[in-house]
Amino acid sequence: MTDQVTTTAEPGTPEIPGKPTSASRTTLSHIMTQADTNLLGTVHGGVIMKLVDDAAGAVAGRHSGGPAVTASMDEMAFLEPVRVGDLVHVKAQVNWTGRTSMEVGVRVLAERWNESTPATQVGSAYLVFAAVDADGKPRRVPPVLPETERDERRYQEAQIRRTHRLARRRAIMELREKRAAEGFED
Numbered sequence: 001m002t003d004q005v006t007t008t009a010e011p012g013t014p015e016i017p018g019k020p021t022s023a024s025r026t027t028l029s030h031i032m033t034q035a036d037t038n039l040l041g042t043v044h045g046g047v048i049m050k051l052v053d054d055a056a057g058a059v060a061g062r063h064s065g066g067p068a069v070t071a072s073m074d075e076m077a078f079l080e081p082v083r084v085g086d087l088v089h090v091k092a093q094v095n096w097t098g099r100t101s102m103e104v105g106v107r108v109l110a111e112r113w114n115e116s117t118p119a120t121q122v123g124s125a126y127l128v129f130a131a132v133d134a135d136g137k138p139r140r141v142p143p144v145l146p147e148t149e150r151d152e153r154r155y156q157e158a159q160i161r162r163t164h165r166l167a168r169r170r171a172i173m174e175l176r177e178k179r180a181a182e183g184f185e186d
């Protein structure tokens with residue numbers, strides 16, 4: 001993992017024009033059936049996570065203009081159980097871009113398929129996608145251009161999460177190196 005947090009091009013490489021958040025924002029909707037349930041009879045969390053990954057992957061592909069792979073999924077929150085017969089809407093947008101990675105924010109909403117009551121939020125997640133070339137190597141992404149106050153807040157919050165991810169990873173690597181130097185073999 002690299003520590004670079006800006007979208008500045010390397011010397012000699014052209015800048016990539018930015019893309020507004022709305023250009024790739026996407027909603028994926030899916031009706032939940034008996035095939036999606038866990039042993040408790042509610043919808044399996046893994047089914048929701050697959051939809052989240054699909055919607056976020058579509059957004060990352062649209063934003064970056066090519067293939068993108070999931071590097072991490074964190075802070076997946078399940079706020080309410082989802083039931084058979086719920087129409088689930090997975091709303092995703094690019095919150096932040098680095099050099100080759102993007103943070104995609106996802107909100108999961110559910111409504112009864114045959115009722116006119118408003119949809120309620122049942123989950124949320126943040127995923128990091130890396131744009132890749134034909135060899136699976138990271139490639140540069142266009143900077144995302146936040147358009148609204150909410151987009152701007154999400155961008156700033158994503159930067160905080162990015163800083164924490166890098167700091168946590170660095171701290172764990174340092175601890176492992178220290179323990180190895182002290183002779184621990186775990």
Ligand SMILES: CCCCCCCCCCCCCCCC(=O)SCCNC(=O)CCNC(=O)[C@H](O)C(C)(C)COP(=O)(O)OP(=O)(O)OC[C@H]1O[C@@H](n2cnc3c(N)ncnc32)[C@H](O)[C@@H]1OP(=O)(O)O
Pocket residue numbers: 001002003004005026027028053054055056057058068069070071072097098099100101102128129130132136137138165
């Ligand atoms: C309406 C829509 C209908 C749609 C309806 C149908 C669905 C249709 C959609 C299909 C969408 C499918 C979406 C599924 C997508 C998969 O399921 S992909 C499969 C699962 N993922 C993988 O297999 C990825 C495996 N990992 C890798 O290939 C490599 O580790 C990676 C991710 C390319 C990173 O490579 P690396 O050599 O570590 O490169 P490195 O330069 O260090 O990192 C590259 C960037 O990633 C970041 N990064 C790397 N690792 C991490 C990490 N763990 N955490 C955070 N950031 C990281 C780095 O910080 C760096 O960011 P920048 O500073 O450049 O911005």
